[in-house]
Amino acid sequence: MAALEKVRDEAPPKAPARGRRPSRPRGSVPAPGTTPGEKRLAASPSAWFVWSGMAAFLVLLLGIIVAVVVDSFGRSWFDTWLPAEWTAQWYAESWDRFDLTHVIGVTVGVALAVVVLSVLIGVPAAYLLARRSFPGKRLVNVLFLLPILMPPITYGIPLATVMYAFGLGRSVVAVILVNLVPSVPFVILTMTPFIEQINPAIESAARMCGAGMRQVFTRILAPLLVPGILAASILVLVRTVGMFELTFLVSGPQSDTLVVAIYRAMTSAGGGEARQLISAMAVMYTTTMLAMLVVALRFVNPTQLVAQVKEARDD
Amino acid sequence: MTTAATGSRGSTASLRHRLAERGIDSSLWLMVPALVFALALFVYPFSYGIGLTFQPGLATQEKWGGGVLANYVAFFRDPFVFDSVWITMRLALPAALFNVLASIPVALVLRRRFRGKRLMTSILVLPITLGTVLTAQGLLIFAGRQGWLNRALMATGLVDQPVQLVNNYVGVMLSLIITGFPFAFLLVSSYLSGIDPSLESAARTLGAGWWQRFRRITLPLLAPGLATTFILTFVLAFSVFPSARLVGDAMGSTRVMSLMAFRAFGEQNDYPMASTIALMMGVVELAVVALVLAWRALLYKGSTGGKG
Secondary structure (H helix, E strand, C coil): CHHHHEEECCCCCCCCCCCCCCCCCCCCCCCCCCCHHHHHHHHHHHHHHHHHHHHHHHHHHHHHHHHHHHHEEEEECCCCCCCCEEHHHHHHHHHHHCCCCHHHHHHHHHHHHHHHHHHHHHCCCCCCCHCCCCCHHHHHHHHHHHHCCCCCHHHHHHHHHHHHHHHCCCCCHHHHHHHHHHHHHHHHHHHHHHHHHHHHHHHHHHHCCCEEECHHHHHHHHHHHHHHHHHHHHHHHHHHHHHHHHHHHHHCCCCHHHHHHHHHHCCCCCCCCCCHHHHHHHHHHHHHHHHHHHHHHCCCHHCCCCCCCCCCCCC | HHHHHHHHHHHHHHHHHHHHHHHHHHHHHHHHHHHHHHHHHHHHHHHHHHHHHCCCCCHHHHHCCCHHHHHHHHHHHHHHHHHHHHHHHHHHHHHHHHHHHHHHHHHHHHHCCCCCCHHHHHHHHHHHHHHHHHHHHHHHHHHCCCHHHHHHHHHHHCCCCCCCCCCCCCHHHHHHHHHHHHHHHHHHHHHHHCCHHHHHHHHHCCCCCHHHHHHHHHHHHHHHHHHHHHHHHHHHHHCCCHHHHHCCCCCCCCCCCHHHHHHHHHCCCCHHHHHHHHHHHHHHHHHHHHHHHHEEEEEEEECCCCCC
């Protein structure tokens, strides 16, 4: 029985001799006459099915993006394929009309404040959760997981009620506080694997040399954690700029972020604003988000966040 | 006297030592800011909200009765409110299921190495930057009555009349898929990359076809990860709010719970009722999550990937 267990434990063989095998597309038997490494041009029916599904998704996606962009540059676009005239004036007009200087200022300010605060609060907690065991650790873990698992509206409405009760409603402070609720747990979740990767022996060595907790943090951990902190910060930045529900619940005209401003313009009473003005705003929003996400993807591979990734072998 | 002093000092030292052995020492102060944050901004407001649900407004009390429980009576008795539970479920469950199931084959295909893989992944991640509001605006323009989609369908002769794709159930569903699918895809592909590829190679050496390899090797290992992905996409779809209002039929087929909660909060200023609906949202959602987690606990959670 024990021997059987042992065999079963060893069952996943560690990829013997991977260098010696000729590389070849996975899932296809090489046709006779093809050299190893050459890929077949004709795909299997299942692959066609997948690719056509993806094509449909892409058509929908690109259609949506291009439609908004075209709309934001067009004039008098009614029952035709393309607008009759092209213009860039919607941008200038929406900038003035919705006071975008202020809105974008608020958005950037809120996002930066949330990033800094959530990193300052989250990283030490993530360190403890990754390295130490203490009574009540499971409870603390659950406490930090709940805000991510629950729909924002669920805790957002009581939270907003409290904010209004404290007289913070419609203020920038309230927007920042509300956005911290999902951000801090998110930082903790993102940072934990980064901290686990650091060899504890380095910290022990520093302590042996007489470094206190603060010195270990500022001189040892902080430099090693810079990539992780950057990754977490950028993800929090993207999330905060894109966060609609929570911000919407507590913000007012003076503290709207860009997403909320777009939503308010779309739903404003009495038929509201010209569609093109909103499209122009939406394009500006997406461009900002895209720029941030491109930067984010340079620092962090999204698929690495959840699991330890083993790069799929190319065979 | 001196012995007592040394004795007490000795006992504090040993107390500290004993505490440190059980994991309590001064480094736990690092946790304090996070705990204060969680208590002040999450636990306290949440308890406050729960307390609020038992302080119904006068209007609610008069209309529905039930004393302190008037809010709950109103929630379960008022069909306009209670039906929103089913409406939300009818949107969120199919959307989450579709997103998870559709991302399996796509993740499998994109696991191979091929030209343009990075581009493909980036395009699939693109909708995250759109956000629900721009997706709604785009759907209104692209899939509206005069949009390109309907024009193309009419031009090819597939339909005679423009198809109604927005301001109804279909519009919200489309927007949930556009925003939720990339998310599910990212998660599934990361779980997939955690599965040791040599397992599949071994199965192939033993003569298993692609379906057998998928059914017997990949799927069982991936299932716990799929459950996690389902939960996260479900949470995302469950709290749909902007798109239900913007591309949906806010008073009819897409009258979801979050809309009702916001209506009570922002338009009627009935904070107790808003908290009640929000709380019930949490209860319904956690019930689904608990069911999925219970099922997930039955699955394999061994050492090789996909476990989440």
